[in-house]
Structures are given as structure tokens and as C-alpha cells.
Amino acid sequence: MLYMIAAFVFLVLGLVFLLKPDLVWHITEEWKSYSSGDPSNLYLLSVRIGGVFLLIIAVAAAIIPFLPD
Structure with a gap:
């Protein structure tokens, strides 16, 4: 149940x-920035890559x- x-x-x-x-x-991150600009493209890419890793972990969990002992 905990895995689910x-x-x-x-x-x-x-x-x-x-x-x-x-x-x-x-x-x-926005509250840490002195300027109220948008996030950088590198930040957006790294967050998306992190999201892919989280989805892989979700599938594994x-x-x-269902794996045998």
C-alpha cells in the first residue's frame, strides 16, 4: 500500500x-529573484528532466x- x-x-x-x-x-524560486523575470530556459529544461526521473520512479514504485520475493 505504501508503494502505491x-x-x-x-x-x-x-x-x-x-x-x-x-x-x-x-x-x-520566484521569491528568491530580485528581478521579476521569467525562469531561464536551462531551469525549465532541468525541471522537465527532473519530472521524467520522477515519472520513472513512480513506475518503479x-x-x-508485484515482483516476486
Whole structure:
């Protein structure tokens, strides 16, 4: 059961990171910036790559309970 909860959390986070990296920037980084500009392309790319890794972890967490001991 714990693996499924973790898979769901990683799935949601991964999708947000992948599809809405600017939202992640607004929540986590905008308040640290002196200028109110947009996030850099490198930041957006790195957040999207992180989202892909989170989706991979979500799939792994969903599969683990079904693997034989």
C-alpha cells in the first residue's frame, strides 16, 4: 500500500514538473529573484528532466509490489 501512495505522489509531482515547470518556478524560486523575470530556459529544461526521473520512479514504485520475493 505504501508503494502505491509513493507511486501516486511521484506521478503527480512528475507530471507537474514535466508539464508545468513555470509553476514550479513560481512556487519555489520566484521569491528568491530580485528581478521579476521569467525562469531561464536551462531551469525549465532541468525541471522537465527532473519530472521524467520522477515519472520513472513512480513506475518503479508501482511495479515493486508485484515482483516476486
